[in-house]
Amino acid sequence: MRDVKRVTKKAGPELSPRDVASSRSLLDRARTLETADPSSARRLVQEARIVARRDGSLDDEGESLYRLAALAHYDGEPGDAYVLAVEADEFADRHRLPLVSAWSLHLIGLVHSDSGNHAEALTYCLRALSLYRTTDHRVDEGNILNTIATIHHESGDADRAIVNYEAALAANEPLDRHDIDALILANVASLRSERGEHDLAIETADRALEVCRTDAPGFMPDVYTATARVLARRGEGGDLERARELLAGALDALETSTVVFDDLSRSRIEATFGRVEMEAGDAEAAIEHLKRALQHATIMDARPQLFEVHTDLAEAYKKGGRFEDAVRHLEARFDVFESIHAEATKVRLRTLQLAHEAEQARQHSEILRLRLLQRAEVPASR
Numbered sequence: 001m002r003d004v005k006r007v008t009k010k011a012g013p014e015l016s017p018r019d020v021a022s023s024r025s026l027l028d029r030a031r032t033l034e035t036a037d038p039s040s041a042r043r044l045v046q047e048a049r050i051v052a053r054r055d056g057s058l059d060d061e062g063e064s065l066y067r068l069a070a071l072a073h074y075d076g077e078p079g080d081a082y083v084l085a086v087e088a089d090e091f092a093d094r095h096r097l098p099l100v101s102a103w104s105l106h107l108i109g110l111v112h113s114d115s116g117n118h119a120e121a122l123t124y125c126l127r128a129l130s131l132y133r134t135t136d137h138r139v140d141e142g143n144i145l146n147t148i149a150t151i152h153h154e155s156g157d158a159d160r161a162i163v164n165y166e167a168a169l170a171a172n173e174p175l176d177r178h179d180i181d182a183l184i185l186a187n188v189a190s191l192r193s194e195r196g197e198h199d200l201a202i203e204t205a206d207r208a209l210e211v212c213r214t215d216a217p218g219f220m221p222d223v224y225t226a227t228a229r230v231l232a233r234r235g236e237g238g239d240l241e242r243a244r245e246l247l248a249g250a251l252d253a254l255e256t257s258t259v260v261f262d263d264l265s266r267s268r269i270e271a272t273f274g275r276v277e278m279e280a281g282d283a284e285a286a287i288e289h290l291k292r293a294l295q296h297a298t299i300m301d302a303r304p305q306l307f308e309v310h311t312d313l314a315e316a317y318k319k320g321g322r323f324e325d326a327v328r329h330l331e332a333r334f335d336v337f338e339s340i341h342a343e344a345t346k347v348r349l350r351t352l353q354l355a356h357e358a359e360q361a362r363q364h365s366e367i368l369r370l371r372l373l374q375r376a377e378v379p380a381s382r
Helices: 023-033 038-055 058-074 078-094 098-114 118-132 141-155 158-175 178-194 198-215 217-234 237-256 263-279 283-300 303-319 323-381
Strands: none
Touching: 023 038, 023 058, 038 058, 058 078, 058 098, 078 098, 078 323, 098 118, 098 141, 118 141, 141 158, 141 178, 158 178, 178 198, 178 217, 198 217, 217 237, 217 263, 237 263, 263 283, 263 303, 283 303, 303 323
16 A cells, blocks of 8 residues: 545645745645645745755755655656656765655655566665665655565565565654554555455454554545455455445545545545455445446556456456456456556666666766866876
8 A cells, every 4th residue: 555645626825925935944835735735735846946946955955856756656647756756866866965865766666666667666665775774864764664565565575575564663663653554554454364364464454443543544545445455355244244334434534534535545445345245245236336446547547456446347247247348347457457568668668768868977977077187187297
């Protein structure tokens, strides 16, 4: 489970002269809005970058670049996020800003992970963690470890995933980062459920719910959904009924929350509802939920989610005896798989291109430096 993307149509706050004069205050305000109101956050970050450059604040200019990359990632623009994150990393490396570099490397890893490039994602995230630990900043270590664990989880390496999830919880313990704890516990519950450790999975999911209720209400829909998925895997009558209650609660939370959630969150809830109904043997109810999940995922063009929903719809139609519809969704599933593969290839090629350009720029800079040194030494030799 990744950070939840949330959008709203609220107008951005008006800027006072004092805010315009301080890149730090602009960045701080943008950070409070980046998941709730990305468009206003982006405007604030762009102004912060201008002010930071005017004032010669390298730290704030570097952070502004990173924040722009993060906002592009929230908006589902992996190409823009990748390019901006690389630019932020190069800026940070040039001006010796290890914290900004660590953030940027982590984001590059996330983009690779979203595209299915797990080996590259792990390489970047491990570099980010190593660099992050050289700073005196500690707030984000648990988040980076959670990403590393998620990559292992998605790659099928359950043992390494568990180790890193536990390390993430340990890193968060002295920081009271209960929002991240709720997501990590939900991930652990999901992993243990996949391994057939159902009782331990449900116990962990209940811990996630407890943390969420008291300290991270904004994550309630996602943790409800993750817990329902765990209950559905065990497939017992009482568990399925509780799963339905949790999913109904997740849908209610979407409607009553002060934060507006995007269609991907709705798609995940409806898709999980469909899986619960399939476990309960009600193929027609499953199809209705999965069709709604497909509509929401299509709006967001969320291809990994589309792949999962088409897979589930094919199974549901097959169980309902509607084989032509099942075949249609299997074909759509293949088309989505092809597009995911093409996007992953595109990111890999872009990575190689940027790495090549960066190496060329480094070599050119080194040659120029040596020539300048040589010219400076010529008068002395005469």
